[in-house]
Amino acid sequence: INNHKVFTACFNDSIDESKWAKLVVDRTDTNWIKCFPNPDEFLQDFEKIVYAQDLPFFSSSTYAQFKVMQSVKNAGVKVTLDGQGADELFTGYSPHFSSYVHQALSSFNFKTFFNELFYLENNFANINIIANHYKKMTGKMFSNYFIKKGFRNLHQENKYINNVFWGNHKEQFRNILGEPNNNLNELLQYQTTGSDLKVLFRTGDRNSMCHSVESRVPFADNKKLTEYIFNIPAVYKISNGTSKNLLREAFKEFLPNDIYNRKDKIGFSTPEKTWIKQNNKQILELLPDLNDDYVDWQNIKNNWSSIVDNACNTHTVRLWRLINFAIWRKVFNI
Numbered sequence: 227i228n229n230h231k232v233f234t235a236c237f238n239d240s241i242d243e244s245k246w247a248k249l250v251v252d253r254t255d256t257n258w259i260k261c262f263p264n265p266d267e268f269l270q271d272f273e274k275i276v277y278a279q280d281l282p283f284f285s286s287s288t289y290a291q292f293k294v295m296q297s298v299k300n301a302g303v304k305v306t307l308d309g310q311g312a313d314e315l316f317t318g319y320s321p322h323f324s325s326y327v328h329q330a331l332s333s334f335n336f337k338t339f340f341n342e343l344f345y346l347e348n349n350f351a352n353i354n355i356i357a358n359h360y361k362k363m364t365g366k367m368f369s370n371y372f373i374k375k376g377f378r379n380l381h382q383e384n385k386y387i388n389n390v391f392w393g394n395h396k397e398q399f400r401n402i403l404g405e406p407n408n409n410l411n412e413l414l415q416y417q418t419t420g421s422d423l424k425v426l427f428r429t430g431d432r433n434s435m436c437h438s439v440e441s442r443v444p445f446a447d448n449k450k451l452t453e454y455i456f457n458i459p460a461v462y463k464i465s466n467g468t469s470k471n472l473l474r475e476a477f478k479e480f481l482p483n484d485i486y487n488r489k490d491k492i493g494f495s496t497p498e499k500t501w502i503k504q505n506n507k508q509i510l511e512l513l514p515d516l517n518d519d520y521v522d523w524q525n526i527k528n529n530w531s532s533i534v535d536n537a538c539n540t541h542t543v544r545l546w547r548l549i550n551f552a553i554w555r556k557v558f559n560i
Contacts, residue, residue: 276557280432295433298434305440310445385552386548388521407473523552
C-alpha cells in the first residue's frame, strides 16, 4: 500500500483542476486528500488568514493554499514537498512566452518567432500576454504620461485612491511599468532571485507555519540545479507553444500523457470573481465607513455595485487588494 499523501484544492467551478490531479494520483497510486475552499468559509477565515500573513497578500490563491495546509495538518502530516519555484526556473508562466517570442524577433530568428506564434494562435491567454508585452513597451516609451494621468485612468478602482497619496507616490508606478524583459533567461533569473519568488515563499511559509507544517521546496533550494538550468539556452525551455519543456522531458516516463501534452496551464487560481460577486454585500459591510489617507472608502461604498460588476467583468486583482488592505488595517488596528 502506498502511504504517500497528496493534497489538492478543488472548486465547483470551471477553474477546478482536480481532473488533472486525478491523472497523477491514478498513475502514482497515492493517497489523495482534497479540500474544497468555498466563499462562505472564506469570509469566516478572512481575518484569521490576514493575521497569519501579517502583510496584505496579493490574491485569494493564498487562501486556497491556507486551506490546503489546513488539510495537511488534519491528515497528521508534518512535512510537505511543494513545487514552488518550478515555474520561475522552467518557464511556467505566460509572460515567459512573450519574452521568448520577442527575443526570437529581436535576434531575427523568424523561424522560431513564427513557429511559436503558430502554436499559440489558439491559446488566447498567451496571445494576450504577448500583446500586453508590446503595450508595456509602448507604455514605457510614454511613461511620463502614464505616471501623471494615463495609468490611473486605465482602471476604475484607481480613482478611489486618495488624491494626495497618489500624487505623493506616483513616481513609484515606474516600477509597475518596469522594463519589459526581452531575454527569457534574464527574466527567469530575475523572477527566481528577485522579489517575485520571495513573496510567494513568504506567503507559503506563513500558511504552513500557521498550521504547524513545514513546507520544503526542492525546486528552489538546489543551487546546482538552479545554476545548471540558468546556463541552458532559452530555445530548449519553450518549444512548440509548450512551457516547462525541460521538466516535461526529464519526467516524460513518469507523467501521464495528457499532462505531458497539456498546454492550458492556469496557475494556482481560485474562482475569485465568483466569490466576490456572491459575497459582495457581506464584503461591503467589512469596509470602513470613514476615509483615510489612502482610500476614499465612502465613495467606494456609494458605488459598490458598479465597482464589483466592473471588476468581475475585467479583473478582480485591484478590488481584491483594496478589500484586503481594509481587513488588514482592521485586524492590526492600523
